[in-house]
Amino acid sequence: MIGESKSWFDQVTEKLRIDGKRCAKELYPTLSFDAFRQYQKTGDRKRYEYLYFKRRKRLTTFGLLFYLYPENKRYLHELENAIWYVCNEFTWCLPAHLDPTLEGQSYQDFKQTGNVQYTVDLFACETAFTLAEMITLFEEQLDSFLVEKAKIEVERRVFIPFQNRTQWWETATHNWAAVCGCSIGAAALYLITDRQEKKAMIQRVLQTMEYYLSGFEEDGACVEGYHYWQYGFGYYIYFADLLKRFNDVDLLTNEKIKAIAMLQQRLFLDGTYVVNYSDAEAIAYPRMGFTHYLHHRFSDVHIPTIDFGTKEIVDHCGRWAPAIRELWWFDPSLKGKDWVDEEYVFAYAGIFLSRIDHTAFSVKAGHNYEPHNHNDIGHFILYAHGTVFFRDLGSGQYHQNYFNDHRYQYICNSAEGHSVPIVNGKYQQAGSQFRGAMKEVDQHEERSRITIDLSAAYADHTLIHCSRTFTWHKTDQKKLMVEDRFDFTECPSSVVESFIADDLPFQEYEDKLVLFGKEGHLHLLFDRERVQPSVHRRSFMNHQGKQDYFLHICFVALILTKHVKLSFDMRFVQE
Template identity: 55%
Template sequence: MTWRNRVIEKLRADAAQLEQEKVTEIDFRTYREFMTNGEREAYEQQYFYRRKRVTTFGLMLYVCPHDMHYVSLLENEIWQICNEFTWCLPAHLDPDREEQSYTMYLQTNHLAYTVDLFAAETAFMLAEMVTMYKERLDPFLIDKVAIEVDRRVFTPFKQQTFHWERAAHNWASVCGGSIGAAAIYLIADEEERNSILTRVNETMKYYLSGFQEDGGCTEGYLYWQYGFGFFCYYADLLKKVEPVNLFHDPKVKQIALFQEKIFLSDNHIVNFSDAPPHAAPMIGFTHYLHQQFPEVHLPNKYLARTEIVDHCGRWAPAIRELQWYDDRLQGSDWPKQNYYLKESAIFLSRKKEGSFAVKAGHNEEPHNHNDVGQFILYGKNQVFLRDLGAGQYNKDYFNHNRYQFICNSAEGHSVPVIDGTCQQAGKEYRGHFVEVEQKYDIDRLLMDMSQAYPADVRLLRELKWMHTDQPVLQVMDTFQFNQAPDSLVESFVVADLPYKCKEDMIVLMGEEVNLEILYDRESWEPAIERKDFINHSGEKEYFLHIVFNCNLLQPMIQADITFRIN
């Protein structure tokens, strides 16, 4: 069975199930929950469930264009979305708009709306649906969509500027691209449309400014899929109606090449920042990028997800997975090679027997974690030294309490703790690669991490990656103090695996291979603790936290710890 047939089979089953399920409207208390206790989950579950329904029925109408049953199901879902109180998530609301006072309403004589990621996406989705299916949908509903998109998105956009218009991250491309796409579909007046597209094109410049020349996405792989995806959806529509081709920017090509530079193996990814440990390439999107830039690697199709409707029920990427997929294109394994993203300060070595990735950077990156010097080690279908990735999003996750979450704090990363002090948040806390040597069977990286700590310390981290049949990673940290510290801890975050301790070695037991951690037992005292955190999906996830306490505190200290896969 082809990938496309598997996708359609899954869509058909999902549509049948969704049709049988009862839909409840979001009640007032659920809406107010974020404002009262900072929780997002209950509201967003219902909000995104509605989007999954409309997207699934819309996709089935694309697959079965003459099935009037799907027309009826789709019309009902569109109608319900048109009647929602807001298309914006409560976590993103401007309280002076949706929740304006009666007095303010009397002064302005109109309802005001916030335009966030999801309000803009909703406008794009509905505009595209009513254009694609204009011969089948009720004309009244088509007009209703045009009215709702205008008053909820176009009018607020024309009346003011938004913070995301100058953002150097995914908000710019998703919000701007969605509004631009909706305008292309719904606004017939050329002057009005061009006014919107001119602003959107400027926003896209800000989005691209968030990338270095090497095209690396420090937000994480899924935010690359998300933000760059919407950039491409808009750029594709724009060049069909205007003499403007955003793909001609040289940086866009480098961003398109980022995908193949961030996978450890198969569906295991380098999940620095707010990213999950596993991800699937969007195969239709990748085929489109390959058509724009033939250098883009085509991955194996079995790695691609067949559930094209994501957890947010996004229409734009889902429909393009079907439209852009080309069954004639064949894929292959991720290339076994090195990638050094100098400006983004990320290094990845992907070899047959194992993979290794490390980052420098600073601690004010988009979706930042305090993680200068963090690294990941993978071997034989097992991530041993891991990154916890994204935690569960709530109000505290994005305010001053962000680094109370272990997945965001330096405590949840494989970096030292000096005098009881971890790395802090801020652009001034940073590191950089001093040397990067790449040879046939060994890579050597030297990183200066001195500025990543508030303490007066000179800290160099040297990593030697020996990618032989039994890969070895040697980590050597050299600390130079003005005077001996009161404490020094080497900290490592590893997978939740069975382990045993030997005289000068800790052995983690994977399914296919083990990881041996070798250390100097005279200088360092190990301790192992099983910990947990709540991941992005709201599930409790466990990991092992291995710390080595320094026994010989002096002005100059060297830690030499070796990780051997066998």
């Protein structure tokens, strides 16, 4: 390999060797009983999952190193031990996903059935796929006893529970369907020798894939966000590739699959900054091998510059399937380019993105009962030259309460943590009945105008009509105009405009607020006779469990009548 491809490969392998040396010096992570029970006692997921994923990282790292350097017996030794430890885990399922009637069965229940029961979750399925692929790939080198042990564990922990019970995720329309179903399908292709048994399992997986794909619209939009697209659709592609090779069945032939495959290039703001509505992160790194594979199947799939791509192919969960395919699918003959200046409208999902000259603007309508939902109708993101001035907070730290009735007490999920109005002291609520509609999308070379009807986003019987209009000026002096209109049956008690900005230095003046970015400023102009501004620095616990700070900018309307109109002018000023 030469040029940029050599640099990519060298960085990837160097990181793997460093990680391998570190892992070899460390004691194998112990999944203690105390850590296992932590979730049930306190709702905390972090302690057990840190140890669990550390094990998976170790397994994948030594699997990759042995693949790259098959003559290195130390890597084989470490890989065999990693497989052995995984085979002897109490469960492959995370405590947060456990069905208490299965792994948590009583002794009396066990006496009646004589079977240890297992929950088939994302990570149990991923583990089955990983072991099935590893023992097939390295069958001649691995100890034969270990190969048989791994086959038995995949059978009893995943295949048998799947065959004996209908799984809830088989009719899901989100990433669970793809990851669980495709992992089981891939493992079955590798390990099941009985033709009828294999056929029955694959048929169930294919039925599940129909549900999964129904979660996308014809334009390819994924309301779960980029990371869950990369995750779920990634596993769909891994299975599709294996099915084509094993059974000569091609799942990638229709236009909808092509549209989904092209989603990556339609979600990036600039560089590695991505549109991150819902439980998504603001920075993302395309998988280059995965992108190359998609490009070979669909030539319209854009190949980004390699600088944007991930070099740490072992992700935070230690997933084998995407990591090994980065090595298999990376094509050194393909050269990448920067993201193309373009505008995209996802009509059903209610998402608009405009990307031009390293600036970007995106807005979301949709509804408040989406997968990984945030209450965010009318919320927007505004970016320029390395700074996300108005941001989406993205995903918080996952916890027991994060996915139950307490979900919207987390500011990153609630309307309070989004750039949306507060009407009569009321925030947007969760539920499919709370929704917005794009009433106007008027696109021109110099400016685009988007109007969203927010009337159904609020549970306020006095609110007759509410709309938000964005006018995005794309000339040399780029700016965004935001105009909100409210019509009431009676004079409202309060209207507050709430904006979520990044944690930036700022200066307040009489009629504007200046946010200082990396390569320029953003001037937020307002009418002080109509609104009273305030800025507060706040924080939340992000997905990595770190304190994440942001600016909460509020404007209280000073003139309240049955008809309220408020407007704001946001201008980029480069240094």
